[in-house]
Amino acid sequence: GAGVSQTPSNKVTEKGKYVELRCDPISGHTALYWYRQSLGQGPEFLIYFQGTGAADDSGLPNDRFFAVRPEGSVSTLKIQRTERGDSAVYLCASSLTAGRLDTQYFGPGTRLTVL
Amino acid sequence: AQKITQTQPGMFVQEKEAVTLDCTYDTSDQSYGLFWYKQPSSGEMIFLIYQGSYDEQNATEGRYSLNFQKARKSANLVISASQLGDSAMYFCAMRDLFKETSGSRLTFGEGTQLTVNP
Numbered sequence: 114g115a116g117v118s119q120t121p122s123n124k125v126t127e128k129g130k131y132v133e134l135r136c137d138p139i140s141g142h143t144a145l146y147w148y149r150q151s152l153g154q155g156p157e158f159l160i161y162f163q164g165t166g167a168a169d170d171s172g173l174p175n176d177r178f179f180a181v182r183p184e185g186s187v188s189t190l191k192i193q194r195t196e197r198g199d200s201a202v203y204l205c206a207s208s209l210t211a212g213r214l215d216t217q218y219f220g221p222g223t224r225l226t227v228l
Numbered sequence: 229a230q231k232i233t234q235t236q237p238g239m240f241v242q243e244k245e246a247v248t249l250d251c252t253y254d255t256s257d258q259s260y261g262l263f264w265y266k267q268p269s270s271g272e273m274i275f276l277i278y279q280g281s282y283d284e285q286n287a288t289e290g291r292y293s294l295n296f297q298k299a300r301k302s303a304n305l306v307i308s309a310s311q312l313g314d315s316a317m318y319f320c321a322m323r324d325l326f327k328e329t330s331g332s333r334l335t336f337g338e339g340t341q342l343t344v345n346p
Contacts, residue, residue: 144332146332146333146334148334153338154338154339155232155319155321155336155337155338155339156273156319156334156336157336158333158334158335161332161333163332168332169332169333172333202271204273206273216263216275216278217275217334218275219265219272219273219274219275220272221270221271221272222271222272224271
């Protein structure tokens with residue numbers, strides 16, 4: 114079956130602009146996660162959804178970052194007033210549930226470059 | 229707080245040989261899970277293997293095995309019979325298995341770049 118998909122694969126924007134990154138999880142997966150991976154680093158947790166609600170958003174770096182999942186499937190990560198330090202690969206993952214043993218399956222990521 | 233340490237930025241191995249990638253962790257949680265992911269140059273994170281802190285046996289999945297030493301807080305990945313396609317970045321990660329919300333997040337190490345030579 115289809116895996117996690119993310120669009121766009123690459124996004125170049127100018128400092129101060131607004132961007133939206135989209136994640137389409139594996140069909141039937143109720144849990145969805147966003148991570149950010151800076152160059153040469155491991156992924157860092159941003160936010161986790163169980164269904165439509167954000168169950169844990171403690172990883173969002175500041176209030177410029179916001180994510181939604183209105184129908185419990187597709188999620189959008191929104192970044193306002195982008196800064197050069199926001200440049201990174203944004204990874205989305207989904208799991209069947211948020212159960213302790215459920216494997217998180219990752220998408221290919223969106224590479225965001227802020228000029 | 230959880231912390232994962234991978235001390236090998238890069239590793240080299242000859243094709244068909246075995247290689248061990250090191251991972252140590254620090255946590256105050258009583259129950260936790262340890263994971264290994266592979267990230268090829270395409271960027272996608274591929275799940276390889278899982279070990280629960282309560283598991284008495286070391287996990288194995290095909291050519292991958294996890295050498296889990298709880299007292300030493302280490303969870304090394306062993307890849308047997310290396311193949312050229314194993315060349316990638318490898319990440320060790322952990323999650324708490326008890327906390328209701330923050331237990332769902334994965335905490336990753338900085339990764340080890342494995343190169344398999346022909």
